[in-house]
Amino acid sequence: MNIAIVGVGLIGGSxxxxxxxxxxxxxxxGVDKSESNLKKALQLGxxxxxxxxxxxxxxxxxIFLTMPVDAILSSLSHILDQVTNQVIIDMxxxxxxxxxxxxxxxxxxxLVAAHxxxxxxxxxxxxxxxxxxxxKVMVYVDATNSDDDAFEIADAITDHLxxxxxxxxxxxxxxxxxxxxxxxxITSFAxxxxxxxxxxxxGRIFELAGSGFESTVRLAKSSPDMWxxxxxxxxxxxxxxxxxxxxxLQNVYDVLAAEDYETFHKLIxxxxxxxxxxx
Amino acid sequence: MNIAIVGVGLIGGSxxxxxxxxxxxxxxxGVDKSESNLKKALQLGxxxxxxxxxxxxxxxxxIFLTMPVDAILSSLSHILDQVTNQVIIDMxxxxxxxxxxxxxxxxxxxLVAAHxxxxxxxxxxxxxxxxxxxxKVMVYVDATNSDDDAFEIADAITDHLxxxxxxxxxxxxxxxxxxxxxxxxITSFAxxxxxxxxxxxxGRIFELAGSGFESTVRLAKSSPDMWxxxxxxxxxxxxxxxxxxxxxLQNVYDVLAAEDYETFHKLIxxxxxxxxxxx
Numbered sequence: 018m019n020i021a022i023v024g025v026g027l028i029g030g031s032x033x034x035x036x037x038x039x040x041x042x043x044x045x046x047g048v049d050k051s052e053s054n055l056k057k058a059l060q061l062g063x064x065x066x067x068x069x070x071x072x073x074x075x076x077x078x079x080i081f082l083t084m085p086v087d088a089i090l091s092s093l094s095h096i097l098d099q100v101t102n103q104v105i106i107d108m109x110x111x112x113x114x115x116x117x118x119x120x121x122x123x124x125x126x127x128l129v130a131a132h133x134x135x136x137x138x139x140x141x142x143x144x145x146x147x148x149x150x151x152x153k154v155m156v157y158v159d160a161t162n163s164d165d166d167a168f169e170i171a172d173a174i175t176d177h178l179x180x181x182x183x184x185x186x187x188x189x190x191x192x193x194x195x196x197x198x199x200x201x202x203i204t205s206f207a208x209x210x211x212x213x214x215x216x217x218x219x220g221r222i223f224e225l226a227g228s229g230f231e232s233t234v235r236l237a238k239s240s241p242d243m244w245x246x247x248x249x250x251x252x253x254x255x256x257x258x259x260x261x262x263x264x265x266l267q268n269v270y271d272v273l274a275a276e277d278y279e280t281f282h283k284l285i286x287x288x289x290x291x292x293x294x295x296x
Numbered sequence: 297m298n299i300a301i302v303g304v305g306l307i308g309g310s311x312x313x314x315x316x317x318x319x320x321x322x323x324x325x326g327v328d329k330s331e332s333n334l335k336k337a338l339q340l341g342x343x344x345x346x347x348x349x350x351x352x353x354x355x356x357x358x359i360f361l362t363m364p365v366d367a368i369l370s371s372l373s374h375i376l377d378q379v380t381n382q383v384i385i386d387m388x389x390x391x392x393x394x395x396x397x398x399x400x401x402x403x404x405x406x407l408v409a410a411h412x413x414x415x416x417x418x419x420x421x422x423x424x425x426x427x428x429x430x431x432k433v434m435v436y437v438d439a440t441n442s443d444d445d446a447f448e449i450a451d452a453i454t455d456h457l458x459x460x461x462x463x464x465x466x467x468x469x470x471x472x473x474x475x476x477x478x479x480x481x482i483t484s485f486a487x488x489x490x491x492x493x494x495x496x497x498x499g500r501i502f503e504l505a506g507s508g509f510e511s512t513v514r515l516a517k518s519s520p521d522m523w524x525x526x527x528x529x530x531x532x533x534x535x536x537x538x539x540x541x542x543x544x545l546q547n548v549y550d551v552l553a554a555e556d557y558e559t560f561h562k563l564i565x566x567x568x569x570x571x572x573x574x575x
Contacts (some may be wrong), residue, residue: 134506156504183503192498196491197505201512204483207544209567211537212475214544219471223573224462225435226476227413231574232511233480238571241564245557252552258490259549263542265486265493270538273531278524285520288488292517294502295510 019044021077023070024084025058026243027136028108030145032081032178033063038147039177046073050088058142074099079170082107087246090115097124104167106131106174110194111250112158112187126164129171132156132190133180134198140240150178157182158190195254200262202236202244203255209237298323300356302349303363304337305522306415307387309424311360311457312342317426318456325352328363337421353378358449361386366525369394376403383446385410385453389473390529391437391466405443408450411435411469412459413477419519429457436461437469474533479541481515481523482534488516 018041022029025047036042047064049055055067074080074096082089082096086109096105097119105128109115112130119125135153137144155175160168175182185193212234216222248255272280297320301308304326315321326343328334334346353359353375361368361375365388375384376398384407388394391409398404414432416423434454439447454461464472491513495501527534551559 134504136506136508138508153506154503183500185500189498189500190504193501193504196494196498196501197509200487200490201508203545203548204487204512206564206567207541207548208479208483209570210544210563211479211541213567213569214540215475215537219468219475221462221464221468222472222475224433225413225469225472226573227415227432229415229417229480229515230476232514233483234570235511235574236508237564237567238574239564239568241561241568244564245561248552248560249555249557252555256549256553258494259545259552261493262486262490263545263549265489266482266538266542266545269482269486270535270542273527273538274535276528276531278528281527282520282524284489285485285518285523288485288492288516289518289520290492291488291513294505295514295517 018042018078019046019076021046021048021068021073021080022064023048023073023080023082024088025049025054025063025142026083027140027144027149028133029081029083030058030061030063030142031147031149032083032108033058034145034147035150035178036174041174041177044076046077048073049084054142061142061145063142063145070096071099074103078103079174080105082109085243085246086111086115086250090118090246090250093119093128094122097122097127100124100127103127104129104170106171108133110198110247112190114250116159116162116187125162127167129160129163129167130158130187131171131175132158132194133178135180138235138238140243150180153180155180155182156190157184158187160184191251192254195251195258199247199251199255200258202239203259204262205234205236205239208234297321297357298325298355300325300327300347300352300359301343302327302352302359302361303367304328304333304342304421305362306419306423306428307412308360308362309337309340309342309421310426310428311362311387312337313424313426314429314457315453320453320456323355325356327352329367333421340421340424342421342424349375350378353382357382358453359384361388364522364525365390365394365529369397369525369529372398372407373401376401376406379403379406382406383408383449385450387412389477389526391469393529395438395441395466404441406446408439408442408446409437409466410450410454411437411473412457414459417514417517419522429459432459434459434461435469436463437466439463470530471533474530474537478526478530478534479537481518482527482538483541484513484515484518487513
């Protein structure tokens with residue numbers, strides 16, 4: 018099996034490494050609008066050769082879309098135009114806009130929309146690591162609209178990545194990711210901006226930053242090129258969760274301002290229920 | 297050297313384990329208002345014997361205050377009344393209220409106010425771990441108000457804990473911890489509450505929770521008994537940073553609502569400066 022990785026960054030590079038390790042691919046073809054990313058990916062051995070998108074589509078059996086979601090949205094129709102029986106796996110973090118855009122394409126069935134719930138705050142080919150996907154969840158979106166054989170090929174790859182699976186429609190997917198992924202990034206961005214602003218007048222503030230701070234703010238290292246298009250495509254859901262989150266914070270503020278420590282204690286205790294979810 | 301650990305939880309227990317490992321203590325006396333905590337601490341070998349506060353003060357050379365900060369505030373004057381040349385190390389997370397309360401006590405010099413910037417989201421004796429403090433920062437607060445010999449003894453212990461050190465006054469300490477520790481807890485509490493609320497109507501929402509979500513929300517597992525008094529004592533600083541944080545979030549909201557993606561990209565890029573701080 019030859020595969021094409023369109024977007025040789027954290028996700029695409031990690032797919033390539035893992036499938037090479039498992040010896041299930043013959044050739045990995047890299048496509049990227051950045052020459053320097055392609056060069057690095059070749060040097061790191063993530064890909065065997067670099068090619069243009071159109072050449073890669075012709076040579077590959079499976080085409081992974083792992084570029085930012087605005088690039089997926091703008092190129093997917095063109096990609097589908099050119100496939101015969103290849104499989105396209107879209108690994109983007111948003112689904113509704115992308116799937117709607119090609120809903121009536123005659124080759125729609127060749128697309129498997131999947132979202133690996135895995136990542137780090139780093140980006141680019143250097144960020145690619147083996148084992149990134151192991152034990153994590155692959156979300157299949159609107160899977161009944163993929164051809165059976167295309168889905169089976171994608172699912173065999175998910176097996177090689179050692180992932181668990183779940184199924185959703187596009188609307189559910191985008192609401193859920195707004196709540197458990199996109200909002201986490203926004204709170205980290207805002208927390209970083211709050212503290213960086215204070216540093217201007219207080220200087221030594223980061224001396225005391227410990228592991229708690231690091232953990233809540235590390236996502237603020239995330240790439241703006243990757244994340245701006247995600248927020249653009251999932252804007253409505255993100256605005257909804259952000260409204261609710263600001264309301265919760267304002268409530269914490271009001272309770273503390275009113276010195277109502279009994280309610281404050283109850284709020285923390287209620288938030289402790291998250292223990293049920295986190296290991 | 298005999299030591300007393302007043303509050304045998306995460307911090308007190310970890311101090312005990314580490315100093316025992318280093319073989320610098322003869323006897324560890326545990327004091328706790330919870331009988332069950334004392335029993336667990338004895339079983340776990342964190343302490344050698346349990347005692348009342350007054351007995352522990354008489355028998356110990358160094359007394360560690362590692363209970364919640366409301367208990368430190370209410371008992372410190374009584375503890376100072378009873379010391380002769382013992383050293384008291386207050387390891388609480390807030391300083392201004394506690395230090396002001398005993399500012400004019402004749403035994404003020406026996407107190408070393410220190411705050412180890414180390415912890416986890418877990419609490420109680422079972423949460424105690426060796427190596428908790430290694431490489432972390434010990435903040436000495438208003439150190440010039442401690443007797444020289446008391447400070448030297450405390451600093452030798454900080455050395456045994458393998459910590460780095462820094463010095464601040466109480467006001468600076470409380471402002472800085474509001475920004476790099478206390479606010480992180482509040483954002484985690486509020487994020488947990490936001491998502492737990494949504495789960496009621498969406499059900500499967502946590503299926504997609506990945507490492508990014510876990511990292512921004514894990515502090516929501518923190519103990520309300522420990523944290524409510526911290527927010528009470530550091531209320532004004534926490535309200536200030538919370539106001540600023542809500543303002544930053546509201547700005548992110550407004551920019552996204554206005555579909556101003558150029559500014560949105562700039563905000564993420566600005567927040568990326570946090571890379572300078574985090575390893």
